Amino acid sequence: MKKDGQNPNYCEYLANFEKEQNKLKKGIKLENGFDKNKIKFISGIDLAYWENNNETYAVCCIVTIDYESHQIVETKYLSGEITVPYIAGYLSFRELPLILETYKLLEIEPDIIMFDGNGFLHYRNMGIATHASFYLHKPTIGVAKSYLKIENVEYHMPLDEDRAFTDIIIHSTVYGRTLRPHKGVKPIFISCGNWIDIDTATDIVLNCINQESRQPIPIRLADIETRKMREVFMREHKSL
DNA sequence: GCGACAG
DNA sequence: ATCTTGTCGC
Numbered sequence: 001m002k003k004d005g006q007n008p009n010y011c012e013y014l015a016n017f018e019k020e021q022n023k024l025k026k027g028i029k030l031e032n033g034f035d036k037n038k039i040k041f042i043s044g045i046d047l048a049y050w051e052n053n054n055e056t057y058a059v060c061c062i063v064t065i066d067y068e069s070h071q072i073v074e075t076k077y078l079s080g081e082i083t084v085p086y087i088a089g090y091l092s093f094r095e096l097p098l099i100l101e102t103y104k105l106l107e108i109e110p111d112i113i114m115f116d117g118n119g120f121l122h123y124r125n126m127g128i129a130t131h132a133s134f135y136l137h138k139p140t141i142g143v144a145k146s147y148l149k150i151e152n153v154e155y156h157m158p159l160d161e162d163r164a165f166t167d168i169i170i171h172s173t174v175y176g177r178t179l180r181p182h183k184g185v186k187p188i189f190i191s192c193g194n195w196i197d198i199d200t201a202t203d204i205v206l207n208c209i210n211q212e213s214r215q216p217i218p219i220r221l222a223d224i225e226t227r228k229m230r231e232v233f234m235r236e237h238k239s240l
Numbered sequence: 241g242c243g244a245c246a247g
Numbered sequence: 248a249t250c251t252t253g254t255c256g257c
Contacts, residue, residue, distance in 0.1 A: 144247085
């Protein structure tokens with residue numbers, strides 16, 4: 001597949017995904033589909049990319065931690081070629097194929113999954129966290145490091161204090177929430193993936209925040225692991 | 241044509 | 248996402 005997005009098959013591909021998104025959108029439930037007091041394990045997912053012979057590769061890492069102790073209980077990874085380019089609004093089409101394959105490797109079943117990207121806070125309310133939930137059958141939360149502007153609506157900056165937040169309301173609907181993990185750091189952008197409400201999603205993100213990083217621990221650990229594995233794979237590609 | 245743009 | 252050095256601060 002060409003990377004310039006001019007391939008007609010590629011356009012058809014995106015058109016089909018739009019239909020799929022619209023179908024799936026009907027299944028989104030912004031209410032809890034689980035007992036939030038019985039969360040035992042939570043997983044974070046992230047990818048790292050590199051180029052080789054003019055082709056794009058990535059490694060996906062899924063790190064699962066104990067919800068209370070924050071100790072890592074499992075780490076899995078898988079690498080593969082990435083053929084879909086990044087287009088704002090279509091992140092899941094680029095990353096989901098590898099994520100779903102990596103998820104099959106898990107031996108410990110998480111109770112909830114966090115994604116590096118949005119869920120309901122999306123042009124079609126179907127960001128990667130929501131989209132993935134329909135394949136993983138687990139409650140999901142989207143946590144982005146920057147804002148994806150919807151319908152030209154800006155967000156309200158939270159106060160510069162620990163745990164300050166503001167709701168992101170678009171057309172009278174709560175699309176998501178800004179959250180400043182600590183005073184002096186930029187806010188992160190939380191949104192429901194599926195089968196969870198925004199207050200619970202915020203609680204869970206806050207439970208996973210420590211002084212080390214702006215991102216929740218599961219995503220932070222997956223990010224670290226993914227960069228580590230990329231080094232390994234790049235070395236292998238070179239020696240072959 | 242120009243700006244915006246999760247990762 | 249990725250390319251990249253030093254540097255200011257807790």
